[in-house]
Amino acid sequence: MTTLEDYLEKNADRIDKVINRYFGDVHGDLFRASAHLLLAGGKRLRPVVVILAADAVRKGSSDDLIPAALALELTHNFTLIHDDIMDGDVTRRGVPTVHTVWDEPTAILAGDVLYAKAFEFICLSEADNLAKVHATKMLARTCAEICEGQSMDMAFEKRDDVSEMEYLEMVSKKTGVLYGASAAIGGMLAGATPVQADALYQFGVNSGIAFQIQDDLIDLLASTEKSGKDRASDIREGKQTLIAILAREKGIDLAPYRRSLSAEEIDGLIARLQGAGIIDTVREKAVERATIAKEALSILPDSEEKRLLGEIADYFIARGY
Numbered sequence: 001m002t003t004l005e006d007y008l009e010k011n012a013d014r015i016d017k018v019i020n021r022y023f024g025d026v027h028g029d030l031f032r033a034s035a036h037l038l039l040a041g042g043k044r045l046r047p048v049v050v051i052l053a054a055d056a057v058r059k060g061s062s063d064d065l066i067p068a069a070l071a072l073e074l075t076h077n078f079t080l081i082h083d084d085i086m087d088g089d090v091t092r093r094g095v096p097t098v099h100t101v102w103d104e105p106t107a108i109l110a111g112d113v114l115y116a117k118a119f120e121f122i123c124l125s126e127a128d129n130l131a132k133v134h135a136t137k138m139l140a141r142t143c144a145e146i147c148e149g150q151s152m153d154m155a156f157e158k159r160d161d162v163s164e165m166e167y168l169e170m171v172s173k174k175t176g177v178l179y180g181a182s183a184a185i186g187g188m189l190a191g192a193t194p195v196q197a198d199a200l201y202q203f204g205v206n207s208g209i210a211f212q213i214q215d216d217l218i219d220l221l222a223s224t225e226k227s228g229k230d231r232a233s234d235i236r237e238g239k240q241t242l243i244a245i246l247a248r249e250k251g252i253d254l255a256p257y258r259r260s261l262s263a264e265e266i267d268g269l270i271a272r273l274q275g276a277g278i279i280d281t282v283r284e285k286a287v288e289r290a291t292i293a294k295e296a297l298s299i300l301p302d303s304e305e306k307r308l309l310g311e312i313a314d315y316f317i318a319r320g321y
Helices: 004-023 029-036 045-057 066-087 104-123 129-156 164-189 194-221 242-249 263-275 278-299 304-316
Strands: none
Touching (some): 004 045, 004 066, 004 304, 029 104, 045 066, 045 164, 045 304, 066 104, 066 129, 066 164, 164 194, 164 242, 194 278, 242 278, 263 278, 278 304
C-alpha cells in the first residue's frame, strides 16, 4: 500500500520534471522572474490533488492530464507572487521573493504571465473538449474568487470587528476555492458526473479552509527556517486570522504587536494565546473542516486514490511547526 508521503514525493518529482521542461531554461528577466518560485520547489499539493481526483474517478486518467495539474500550480504561484508584493514579504520557500530580486513592476508582470499560462496548459490536456471548456470556466471563476478573497483579507486589516463567519468566507475564496478547483478539474477532465465533480469541489474547498487555518498557525508557531516565510508576519501586519479574531474575543489586544518583533516577544505572545486556549480552539476548527472534506468523498467508489485524498485532508492539518 502506497503511503501518502511516498505518493506526494513521487508526484512532486513528476511535476518538477514538467516544470523544468517548460520553465527551467527561460530567457529574459520577465520569464526568469516567472519561473523563480516555481523552481524553488514545494510540495506541489494542488497538482497532486488534480492527479488523485482524476484517478479516483477513472484509474490511469491522470497520465493525460499532467498539463492541467501544472496549470493549478501556475495559478497558485501567480497568487504567491502578487501576495508577496501586497504583504511586503521578503522570503518565500526559503528564497527571496520575486519583487525583492527584481522589482515590483516585473513581479506583477511575472505573476500575470503565470496566470495566462495556466489557461494555456488546461487546454493542452488530453481530454474531452467540452470538459476542457468547463474546466477553463471553473479556473477563470476561481481566479476571480481568489482576487476577491485577497481583497477581503486586505480590507480586514483596517477593521477590528471581523467575525469568524467573515473570516471563513475570506479563506474559502482566498485558499479553499483553488483546492476545490484542483479536485473538481481533475475529476471533470477524467469524466466525472456533475454530482461527483461537485463532491470533489466540496472536498477541496473544505480541505483548503483547513489548510489555511493550519497555515495561520504555522505563520505564528513555525521558525522561518521551517516555514520558509517571515515568522509572525500575520500578527505584524494586523491580518484578521482566526487567531486574531479569537484573541479579540478573549480580550487579548494584538495591536501592540503590529511592528517588528523579536523572537522573545513572539514566544511571549504564543504563551499568552496558549494560556487562553486560543491555539487549541483554532486547531479544533481546522480538524472540523478536514472531517467535512473527507465526508464529501463518500460518493466516490473506494480506491487507493480516494484513500489518499482523505489522507491529504489530514495531512493539511498535521503540517508541523
